[in-house]
Each structure stands twice: as structure tokens, then as C-alpha cells.
Amino acid sequence: MSSAVTLQDATGHMAHDAHHEHHHHETFITKYVFSQDHKTIAKQFLITGIIWAIIGGLFSVIFRLQLGYPDQTFPFLEDFLGHWAKGGKLNPEFYYALVTMHGTVLVFFVLTAGLSGTFANFLIPLQVGARDMASPMLNMLSYWFFFLASIIMVASLFVQTGPASGGWTVYPPLSALGDASMGSKIGMDLWLVGMAMFIVSSLLGGLNYITTILNMRTKGMSMTRMPLTIWALFFTAILGVLSFPVLLSGAILLLFDRNLGTSFYLSDIVVAGKILPNEGGSAILFQHLFWFLGHPEVYIILLPAMGMSSEILSVNSRKPIFGYMAMVGSMFAIAILAFLVWAHHMFVTGLNPFLGSVFVLLTLLIAVPSAIKVFNWLTTLWRGNIRFTPAMLFAIGFVSLFISGGLTGIFLGNSALDIHLHDTYFVIAHFHIVMGVASFFGMFAGVYHWFPKMYGRYLNNTLAYIHFWVTIIGAYLIFWPMHYEGLAGMPRRYYDFSNWESFKMFGGLNEFISLVSMIVFAAQLLFVFNFFHSIWKGRKVRDLNPWGSNTLEWTTPLKPGHGNWPGEIPEVHRWPYDYGKDGRDFIPQTEPVGKDESTGH
Amino acid sequence: MSTTAIPAGTKWWSGGKSPFNASYGKVMMWYFLMSDAFTFGAFLISYGTIRFSVNHWADPNHVFNAFPFAGHANLPLAFVSLMTFILIFSSVTMVLAVHEGHKMNRKGVEKYMILTILGGIAFLSCQAWEWTHLITGDHAVLVNGQIEHWGTTVTKNPWGPEVMHNGQLVATPGPIAFGGYFFGITGFHGFHVFSGVVINIVMYIKTKLGHFDERGHYEMIEKAGLYWHFVDLVWVFVFLCFYLI
DSSP states (O other), X not given: OOHHHHHHHHHTXXXXXXGGGGGOOOOHIIIIISOOOHHHHHXXXXXXXXXXXXXXXXXXXXXXXXXXXXXXXXXXXXXXXXGGGGGGOOOHHHHHHHXXXXXHIIIIIIIXXXXXXXXXXXXXXXXXXXXXXXXXXXXXXXXXXXXXXXXXXXXXXXXXXXXXXXXXXXXXXTTTOTXXXXXXXXXXXXXXXXHHHHHHHHHHHHHHHHHHHHHOXXXXXXXXXXXXXXXXXXXXXXXXXXXXXXHHHHHXXXXXXXXXXXXXXXXXXXXXXXXXXXXXXXXXXXXXXXXXXXXXXXXXXXXXXXXXXXXXHHHHHTSOOTTHHHHHHHHHHHHHHHTTXXXXXXXXXXXXXXXXXXXXXHHHHTHHHHHHHHHHHHHHHTTOOOOOOHHHHHHHHHHHHHHHHHHHHHHXXXXXXXXXXTTXXXXXXXXXXXXXXXXXHHHHHHHHHXXXXXXXXXXXXXXXXXXXXXXXXXXXXXXXXXXHHHHTTOBTTXXXXXXXXXXXXXHXXXXXXXXHXXXXXXXXXXXXXXXXXXXXXXXXXXXXXXXXXXXXXXXXXXXXXXXXXXXXXXXXXXXXXXXXXXXXXXXXXXXXXXXXXXXXX | OOOTTSOTTOOTTSSSSOTTSOOHHHHHHHHHHHHHHHHHHHHHHHHHHHHTTSSOOOOHHHHTOOOTTOTTOOOTTHHHHHHHXXXXXXXXXXXXXXXXXXXXOHHHHHHHHHHXXXXXXXXXXXXXXXXXXXXHOOEEEEETTEEEEEOOOSSOOOOSOEEEETTEEXXXXXXXXXXXXXXXXXXXXXXXXXXXXXHHHHHHHHHHTTHHHHHTOOHHHHHHHHHHHHHHHHHHHHHIIIIIO
16 A cells, blocks of 8 residues: 555545645635645744744834933934834833833744744645645634734734833733833733734644644654754644743733733732732732743753754755654753743742742753753764755854853853842843844745745845855854853943943943844845745756755745645655665655665764 | 455555544544544643642632532532532443444434433533532622622632631632633533534434434444543543542
């Protein structure tokens, strides 16, 4: 029996048999809008993510103007922000809205939906050898719930009282009481409803990713023959499916507190001289619920970048990945530990110091699998025949940033040091490097590497190299100095540091950071131009397997249709990392093991 | 599901088939239920956190002692026991529906799906009565030296500790978190029962239209059954947390 038929029978899933494909009459709507093809859905996620990234990045440029030049006015700001920037000076309320939405947009809408949504959708069926996701219908709904969430979040930018402004962590009581601030009014409700839609999207996507990986692997694709990208996306999906519902609970209770008069998070509060009737609730409870998602969320963002970098590093070093099982094991360890460390965000909330020390221990344990991964990446590069493609540069950049940002995590994970460091720019520097920029680098690496498969064309290399060098140097120039500011006690979320004698010495440095952030933002626009230009005008891909890669996605036609493989799905005979084996440059997964082939990797 | 399609000699995890010998839909349902369990878990743990941080909590034997048409008779937990029985009984009829589905007996599936749907609707009706009774029922509460009459809502809890007032035992306001958590969590569970009933009605219609006979299997009934049993299982925890302890 053929492998394709076996797959169909075993899953009871007959919808995407490629042999019947020409019977479907596809309209513009079913092909590009409500598409059920995982590749189109991936592109929808990617392009929506790019739009969000521009918006979120622009927010940071605007608030960096305030931080870098607190004494100056920028009349052009008033032109498009209106009363939020009267006389060209950013309104403090709106400053908070900007930092809040910058965090929300980039953490959730770009680095969760834009990253996992894109690459899980694109790579899982192609790399495990499936015609599509387990449920293409739910997959489509996953995108459209994300779209709905996006619409609601964008709408919140335009309400009169402004979007949510209590920080991306939306801690009550600020977020629970409409009277607490401008951004606590309708903007906060829209934030919560938008996030609820986002969680539905993430759930539908995650269920699909898990079941596709478990159930839809082609014949011969055992779990230990899966590319590390798939392992990473698998753990990411499990983290998402198990941690987002807790945020949903937290958000529902918060909505009740806001609109039904309950007291889940509220107790003994006085607003504007008026004593509120709420009592018995606990604001700390929200922090527990939030960070039970919030910490796994860090790995939801990071793991796909890790997986793609592993794959790209191996392909472009022309060497097998070093320590495949150690890579899988360390990702598993990270996924487990991700659920057990949330309270390290709460060391200074009055948490019992003994409990704190348990969380310190568990947090520092994450350094072990992280270090295993770093050493495996470095030993993969070691004595490799490295091709410095743009994707490879970004993957190496990812490793660099992960090391730099990860090391400061060891400082912050220590509850004693955290008393000094919490809520300072040291924290900002840490998580921007290790989670923000590093994951962006993984995402860029993925885009540069798989763009030929997505659109049948290459991205422009010159623009890509400029993009890479400006971004990596710029990222370090922006975030490295923030460590010193944080060590000196400079707190995050302040509107104007020139009011404090102790932080006046950082005036010049803040201006420098703002300047660099604008240059880096401009470099990202270069990437956006390159991306859209290359979709139509890029150099055409002529080689089915342009990177000399072993994985299954390169066995499909140049522009695979819905169903991916025109004939039968290929069978897999080996792991995906046979590079430089027995004197051969690479041996695709579809090639049976030869008689004289050496055993082992 | 039949195993004949799987060639002999292949291993469970080596690809080309489901390692659990289950369709993607069932695997997906199990993962969804895990996810949903975390949602309820978060609610119940929040409830526990708040409940055990206060000194006094409403006594369930006292709060839930009413029964429809029984006037002021003191019947602690009688009504909620009936509700629990109804829900668990609807799980039994669901099992029977799935069983009839395995035998490809459409009439049997229809019969037991109807009973399951009725069970779900009966449970929801009971919950509606219980909520109404709690919200509208008057209870004397001593507030700032005055007697007031309160129902149980998300902002008022008339089930606080009792004190002597003019020679009589009178309740004082209790922790208002009680109403929020009770209505919040039983409401969220009720919403699940409601969606379960909707799903079951859809399944009943599809059975009636012969969709599953055409398809050759009644797996959709099984998946709806998984969800329905999960909703029952969650009720056991809700029952435990709000009514028994």
C-alpha cells in the first residue's frame, strides 16, 4: 500500500488528496482570503505580523523621541497624533499608552502570532510530509480570530480616551478601575477582549500544530527523524495550549471586576478621595495568573527561533547538528521549567522569601538546557564549511544575542539581586536582547531561508546584508548601555528622566539610544521593502533545493499547490542532518540508507 | 477505528499513522480538554487562594438548603445533589449513545442523544432556579447597626458570621468574593454545559439526517461525548469546591 493512502486511511482524513485537486474550483476568496491552504495562511500571518511590527516599532520610535529629547518639541507629532502631542510634546498619558501597546503588539501580535503563526503553519506540514494541517478549517479560523483580535486592538488606538496604558502586563488595580487613568477606560476593555480573541486564535492554531505533528507524519518520519524546527514548534504549541487558558481566566475575572462590580483583584481602594466598596480581592492573584502565562510566553516566543536557527546553522555549516537528542531534551526541559518559574517576576511583591528561593533555584536551572543549546550551536559551527547567507548571519546573530541576553538572566533570576534590579532598565535590556531581538533574528533567519519556498524568488542579498549589520550593531548599541543605566537604578516606564539629579548623567546616552533606535527602525523598513519588492521582482529560484538542504519541504515543486506534493508523499529513510557524510555534501531524508553507508551520524 | 490499514511491521511512532491509533479529531479534542482544564484550574485555584485567605466563609449547608416548592424547609444540599445526579445521569446516556454509535444503530443513537440533551437542559434549568433563588432571596443582615435585607450577588454576601443583636442571632456581611467566585465559576461551567447542549443538538440533527451512516462511523458522537464527560468531570470539582468544603 502506498504511503499516501496509508496516511489518509490512518487519519480518516480524505479532504486533501492531491489527485482530486484539479476538481476544486478556487476563487480569489477561497484562494487568498478564506484560504485553507497552510502555506497561504502562513503568509497571511507573516504579512499581518509585518504590519504589526511596523506599528509596534513606530510606537517605540515615538516614545524614544520623548526619552532622548525630553526638552524638545516635535511639531510634526501633533500633525498626526493630535491632542496626544499638543505643541509637539508627547502627552504623559499617551506615553504610557505607547509603551503598553509597544509591548502588547510585539510580544503577542508579532513574536507569537507573527512568528509561530507563520512558521508553524508553513513548516509543519512541509517538513513532516503532510498535505496540510490536520484541520485546515480550524487553521483558517485561527488566522481569522487573530485578524479579529488585530482589528479590536487597532480600534482601541482610536478611542477617545486612548488604548490601554497600564503596561503590557495590565496589572490591577490600574487596569481594573476605569477611573484610575485615561487608558483604564474603554481602551482596557478592548485590550482584554482583543486578547481573548487572540487566545482563541492561539488555541486553534496550537491544537492543529500538535495533532499534525503527532498524527500526520509521513511514513518513516519517526519523532527522532523530525527536523529540530518541528520539535521546537511542537513544544511551543504545547506551551501555548496549556498556558494561554490561564491568561484567559485572568482576563475574564478582570473583565468582571471592571464591568460587573466583582472584587477578584480589588480590595481597600481609594480613588480620588472616594472609598470603593470592593474588598477581599487580591491584586497579586492577577500577577500569578498573568505570569503563569507570561513566563511560558517567553519560550513560546523563543523556541521557534531556536528551532529555526538550529536548522539553518546546520544547513549552512554543511555539518550535522551537534547533539540532536540533547537539543530535543533541552527543549523539553525548557518547556517543563517554563511552567515552574513564573514567580521570579514577582520577587518584590511580598512573596515569601522561602518560596522565592525555590523559584530562584528553578529559574537558574534553565541555564543548564540553555547552555547545552548554546554549546551545541557553537560546536555545530565549529570547523564547519560555513556559507554566510543572510539567513545564516541572522542565525549566528541569534546565538550571539541569546548568549548576551541569557547571561543577564542569571543576575535577574537571583531574588537578592532582583531587589535592586527589578523594574530598571537592566530588565529592559535583558528581555529585549534575549527575547525580543533574538527572536526577531530567528524570525528574520527563517524568512530569508524559506522565502524561496514561500514565493519562488530570492530576497535581495545586498539589502539583506545591510539589514543584518545595521540591526545587529544597532541592537547592541541600543540595549547594551541600558544595562549600565539599570545598574545605576534608572527605572523603566518613566516619562522624563531629566527631572532627577541622579539620572541627568544619562541624558546624552538616552539621546544616543534614541538616535540608534531610529536608524535601526529605518533598516527594518529596508527589509520590508525588500520583502514586498522581492515577492514580485526578486531573482527567480531555479533550483528546487537552493540551499542543498535535506528536509522534505525542498522535495516539493517550486511553487507547491494545495496538497504540497503532486504525486505521493515521499517516504523518509533517515534523519535530516546527514551533511558531509561519507564524503557527500548532503543526503536528503528521502534517500534510502545505502548498503555501504557508514552507521551513526 | 480499524487497524487494518496499517501495514504490518511498522512501529507506532515511525510515521504514516497515528501513534495513538486515534483520528486527528480525537487527539485534538483531548488537547483541547487539557487546555480547558487549565482554564478551570486557574479559576478554582484563584478561588482557593482567596477563600483560604479570609477568616470566614459562607457555610454551604446554610446557603444551599432550599428546594423548589418546598417552602422554607431546611434541606441542605438536597437540590444540588439532584442537579449532580441529573448531570451524571446524562453522562450515562451519552455513553450509551456512543455505544449505539459503535454498533451503527442510528435509532439507538438518536434515543440516547435526546436523553442526554434533556439532561443538559434539565441541569441548566436547575442552575437557573438556584441562581434566581440566591439573587432574589432576602436575608437579614446587620449593617452598621441596622438590619438590611440582602440577596446573594457579586457585590453582596449576606452569609457572614452571626452576632447577637437585640437578643437575636443575626448574620453580618460576609466576604463579597463569595458571590463573584460562585457565580463566576458555576456560570462558566454552565456556559460549558450550554455549549455542550448545542453541540449535542447539532450531533442529534446530523444523526437524524443520516450523515454518520453515510460517513460509515459515528466518531463525531464520540468526540461530543468526550466534551460532555469533561463538562461533567469539571462539575464534580466545582461541586466539591463550592458545596462540600
